[in-house]
Amino acid sequence: MQDMGEALAVAMTLVLSGDGDLVEIVGLSLRVSLTATVAACAIGLPIGALVATNRFPGRGAVLVVMNALMGLPPVVVGLIVYLHLSRAGPLGFLGLLYTPAAMIIAQTILIAPIVAALSRQVIEDMHAEYADHFRSLCLNTRQTVQALLWDARYALLTVALAGFGRAVAEVGAVMIVGGNIDHMTRVMTTAIALETSKGDLPLALGLGIVLMILALGVNALVHSLRLTAVRQAYA
Amino acid sequence: MREAIIHGPEALTAGAVPASNLLPLRVRGLCLTLGGRRILNSLDLDLGPAGCTVLLGPNGAGKTQLLKVLHGLLEPDAGEVDWNGAAPGQVTSRQALVFQKPVLLRRSVAANVDFVLKSRNLPRARRHALLDHVGLGDKARQPARLLSGGEAQRLALARALATEPEVLFLDEPTASLDPASVNRIEEIVLKAVRNGTRVILVTHDIGQARRLADEIVFLHGGRVAEQAAADRFFAGPRTPAARAHVSGGLVL
Numbered sequence: 001m002q003d004m005g006e007a008l009a010v011a012m013t014l015v016l017s018g019d020g021d022l023v024e025i026v027g028l029s030l031r032v033s034l035t036a037t038v039a040a041c042a043i044g045l046p047i048g049a050l051v052a053t054n055r056f057p058g059r060g061a062v063l064v065v066m067n068a069l070m071g072l073p074p075v076v077v078g079l080i081v082y083l084h085l086s087r088a089g090p091l092g093f094l095g096l097l098y099t100p101a102a103m104i105i106a107q108t109i110l111i112a113p114i115v116a117a118l119s120r121q122v123i124e125d126m127h128a129e130y131a132d133h134f135r136s137l138c139l140n141t142r143q144t145v146q147a148l149l150w151d152a153r154y155a156l157l158t159v160a161l162a163g164f165g166r167a168v169a170e171v172g173a174v175m176i177v178g179g180n181i182d183h184m185t186r187v188m189t190t191a192i193a194l195e196t197s198k199g200d201l202p203l204a205l206g207l208g209i210v211l212m213i214l215a216l217g218v219n220a221l222v223h224s225l226r227l228t229a230v231r232q233a234y235a
Numbered sequence: 236m237r238e239a240i241i242h243g244p245e246a247l248t249a250g251a252v253p254a255s256n257l258l259p260l261r262v263r264g265l266c267l268t269l270g271g272r273r274i275l276n277s278l279d280l281d282l283g284p285a286g287c288t289v290l291l292g293p294n295g296a297g298k299t300q301l302l303k304v305l306h307g308l309l310e311p312d313a314g315e316v317d318w319n320g321a322a323p324g325q326v327t328s329r330q331a332l333v334f335q336k337p338v339l340l341r342r343s344v345a346a347n348v349d350f351v352l353k354s355r356n357l358p359r360a361r362r363h364a365l366l367d368h369v370g371l372g373d374k375a376r377q378p379a380r381l382l383s384g385g386e387a388q389r390l391a392l393a394r395a396l397a398t399e400p401e402v403l404f405l406d407e408p409t410a411s412l413d414p415a416s417v418n419r420i421e422e423i424v425l426k427a428v429r430n431g432t433r434v435i436l437v438t439h440d441i442g443q444a445r446r447l448a449d450e451i452v453f454l455h456g457g458r459v460a461e462q463a464a465a466d467r468f469f470a471g472p473r474t475p476a477a478r479a480h481v482s483g484g485l486v487l
Contacts, residue, residue, distance in 0.1 A: 129338060130338060130340075132303075132308055132332075132334065132338070133334070133338040135307075135308055135327070136306060136308065136327065136330075136331065136332045137328075137351060137354050137355075137398070138327050138328040138354075139354055143354060147340070147350065150342075151340055151341045151342065152341075232378050232381075233341070233378040233379075233380035233381045234341045234342070234378060234380075235341070
């Protein structure tokens, strides 16, 4: 095993020189996780808004399930998606297993409940403030949900980025359904796991550094957006 | 005080436009309980077709909740609300309510008005005139939530007037505002009344009631304790509670 300091120096060189393998892995990671985030928002935000603005029998049970699903173990999600996409599974004919599409599906399933549950809380708080005004205007459900989603946009962006953070950092689900195939389905987390197990630390560390920079960047972006929104009284 | 006086539900205000066919309003045996507390207690009320009715009464008398019931935002436990043959929920869209604490969307001043116009399929071109009408024409691009208290309430009034309501409910629209802001809001309300909008206003400001009211409805203990033309009411309230309220005494 290489010396830790030496490995770190090589890792920094890889990052700064824009190593081809590293760039490819980072690019695929971003493509998969950003697509999954968009898909999860398309599913989770309307669900969160509808649950937030409507009262119906069994709503309490739905809230419990939504909150419980936030803690879905990635390996379990990976296993379920694998069973569906494998050749013997109901969706095997699509031939998606071990492709980036399968990874996107798994990550979408993983983070859609997070987006739904967090957005439900954000929108419910706002709806409590707006409800009488909206009822006075006789808005229908569609108009109400649209207005709430727009007015809560800054808070919901934070929710989306929380989902992205979860997606880009998870390893279990993408490992199972993607297979960590070089130049095809290898993303940052699976590459780090593989290179570490091989004892090749520079690439693992380099990817780790990029992952940390991404996490910091995402948090800085969220913080700056929140500040802008608060300054303009739109938060 | 304005010259137009209503003497009971059947009388028309001199010079006002009897625009709405929502009136007369007839309320019988209205009961409302919230959180285990009886707010409205077999309340009866009749309102005529035009002018400005001011609801007076001590805190907890049920004024705000009565507005919400009349507007269809609250369902009473018992009783009947009859807007000239229609239930409150059927006529909500022909009315508007301005809340004591204005609910402003997290958007610009202009976008707040646009939202209401769009929700009613009304032309967005009206926004400019509405904002000018309430003196906010130069603040259209500002975030609504950065407006002062008086400006925020005028924006809420502009939004309410954007829907061209036949009945305008105002729940303490000038609470905690400075005299200049109170004056501007009262001018807007008087213009609305002159244009034929039926105004039902809640206030604790006796001076404001004297300036705006054609008719006073005094609520006490969840019931209408006294209803009279404004000049007659202020000349000599009949009930001890109303007398104490008008003279600034404690109403228990």
